[in-house]
Amino acid sequence: MSYQHGIYIQENPTSIIPPVTSDSGVQVIVGTAPINLSKDLQGAVNKPIIAYSWAEAIENLGYSDDWENYTLCEAMDASFRRIGVAPVIFINVLDPEVHKVADTETLTLTDEEGTLDAFGIILSSVVVKDSEGVTTYTKDVDYTAAFNSDGYLVISIIDGGLIPIETAGLKIEFNKLDPSLVDDEDIIGGYDVVTGKYTGLELIGQVYPRLGIVPGLILTPGYSHKPGVASVIDVKSESINGSFNCMNVLDIDSTTVKSYQDAPTWKNTNAYTSKRTILCWPKVKIGDKVYWFSSIIAALTAYTDAQNDNVPYVSPSNKTLPITATVLADNSEVYLDQLQANFLNSAGIMTAINVNGWRAWGNNTAAYPGTTDPKDRFIPIRRVFDWWGNTFILTYFQKVDDPSSYRLIESIVDSENIRGNGFQARGQIAGAKIEFRQEDNPITNILNGQIQFIQKIAAFPPAENIVNVLEFDPSMLQSALYGGE
Structure with a gap:
């Protein structure tokens, strides 16, 4: 500097x-x-x-x-x-282990540095040799290799390494990503x-x-x-x-x-x-x-x-x-x-x-x-149903394997109805109500460890068709022209 x-x-x-x-x-x-x-x-x-x-x-x-x-x-x-x-x-x-291709380039150096004109080079695969391809050089001893801001590999000679400072070119062998190999x-x-x-x-x-x-x-x-x-x-x-x-x-x-x-x-x-x-x-x-x-x-x-x-x-x-x-x-x-x-x-x-x-x-x-x-036609209603169901699972997963007692049923019913009322009050849904009904829960199901709720949800459909009916009113014209006469 x-x-x-x-x-x-x-x-x-x-x-x-x-x-x-x-x-x-x-x-x-x-x-x-x-x-x-x-x-x-x-x-x-x-x-x-x-x-x-x-x-x-x-x-x-x-x-x-x-x-x-x-x-x-x-x-x-x-x-x-x-x-x-x-x-x-x-x-x-x-996958760089699968979707790759081998390549070799001759790199021209200017002021002890050169940039490879190939995108997708896998850094660990880079081998740097002299221009004849006889001598192999060592990374971080003879040269450095790093990507620039555009994603291209820059090779720089290290002073004191085996690469002569006056070197005009190097042979670079490498693997690079080949996205064309990715299929359906x-x-x-x-x-x-x-x-x-x-x-x-x-x-x-x-x-x-x-x-x-x-x-x-x-x-x-x-x-x-x-x-x-x-x-x-x-x-x-x-x-x-x-x-x-x-x-x-x-x-x-x-x-x-x-x-x-x-x-x-x-x-x-x-x-x-x-x-x-x-x-x-x-x-x-x-x-x-x-x-x-x-x-x-x-x-x-x-x-x-x-x-x-x-x-x-x-x-x-x-x-x-x-x-x-x-x-x-x-x-x-x-x-x-x-x-x-x-x-x-x-x-x-x-x-x-x-x-x-x-x-x-x-x-x-x-x-x-x-x-x-x-619920299957409108995007927001479909998404509300999916989101509500996912949230129910995440919220009450902790209740799985608890005793099938009145306390368990009451806690879920009360919690869900409070939650539904909150969304309704904020105008985010039209309403939600959950029930535990005896007819849905015969004793044979309960003995098998199953309890069932029914929850009704009303999400607002989008107002995609708003109609304003315009009508000509002669009395307004009369009032405008003649006042109260």
């Missing part, structure tokens, strides 16, 4: 605004990340990783703007930088009975045991438009750990569906018709960045929960979006008017419209119009 005398200014990069915290709509996102940049390479493979901030996500998973190859990075950007919501649980399936089966995953390891979507069942958090929304941007993956996501949204339920956010393939009129046919043909699915079309854009709509909608849904006391009774529909356009896979822009967007809504598809700014548009799950049952 040169000699300094005076006053100097330095600048730090703009900080990311701290995200709001949502615990009812925690996203669990399965995909790929540039884990060669993470702090723990193997610890970032097929393991639920929770992040409460942008910095924490990058530290544990790495980051790249190449979202086509590193799909989790898009979700990081959507949740932490665009919407501002946390926590988010990431599951990376890109890696995302779907499974359980290996030999190793006892879970992979891919099968790790949904490991989220609560490992982290103590119940999944709220499951998504796989970049893969969920594939029916084989989507069907597994839907299965994994029900009976998680044998008890919990949540929703998923899926995409329609805008490579093939280029018109809003074709979206319902694609949806039905590919069986995207679950009550637990929020189905999205098309993609969206922020500046020059293109996002799968599921990334934005899932983050927006979690954010909406956080703005409403973490009770998922408010629909994400008609909430503002930080997007600049809706686009197809080929980046061509799509502009829907309200009638066209309503056509998609009538088929159980969420979209976006530009009315006083961009807004999410759609209250129906993918089960609509196949079902008109409010």
Whole structure:
């Protein structure tokens, strides 16, 4: 550093605004990340990783703007930088032991330093040799190797090492990540009975045991438009750990569906018709960045929960979006008017419209119009039911194996009715009431250790159709012209 005398200014990069915290709509996102940049390479493979901030996500998973190859990075950007919501649980399936390719490059040095023009280099695999490939040098003795801010590997000569200072080039051998080797089966995953390891979507069942958090929304941007993956996501949204339920956010393939009129046919043909699915079309854009709509909608849904006391009774529909356009896979822009967007809504598809700014548009799950049952049709009601059931399990799990006495029954009934009254008083639900009925609990069931309650819940449907009837009143005209005459 040169000699300094005076006053100097330095600048730090703009900080990311701290995200709001949502615990009812925690996203669990399965995909790929540039884990060669993470702090723990193997610890970032097929393991639920929770992040409460942008910095924490990058530290544990790495980051790249190449979202086509590193799909989790898009979700990081959507949740932490665009919407501002946390926590988010990431599951990376890109395995450096499997999804890799060997490569060799000749590195040109300038001022005893050079940068490899290859992304995804696995640092532990790097071998540095002289330009002829005869002499192998030792890391941290002859050279240092570190990633720069863009994720590229920089090799620097160490003074006093074996590499001559005047060296103009080196031969570098290495392995690098190859995301193209990740296929749908890696995302779907499974359980290996030999190793006892879970992979891919099968790790949904490991989220609560490992982290103590119940999944709220499951998504796989970049893969969920594939029916084989989507069907597994839907299965994994029900009976998680044998008890919990949540929703998923899926995409329609805008490579093939280029018109809003074709979206319902694609949806039905590919069986995207679950009550637990929020189905999205098309993609969206922020500046020059293109996002799968599921990334934005899932983050927006979690954010909406956080703005409403973490009770998922408010629909994400008609909430503002930080997007600049809706686009197809080929980046061509799509502009829907309200009638066209309503056509998609009538088929159980969420979209976006530009009315006083961009807004999410759609209250129906993918089960609509196949079902008109409010608890399965409307997104906020479906989510309230799942959230209420999950909360009941977590609250009263401590009561399991207690004596089946009147005191046990009374404590659950009283506690639940008090809880329901509280939500009702705050206007978050229309009402909730739980009962223990004799006809539901014959003595044979009680002797077998089973007791059963019935709880009725009324969540508010979204007011998606507000009508104001205008009528011309001649008497008003008469009063205006002639007064009281």
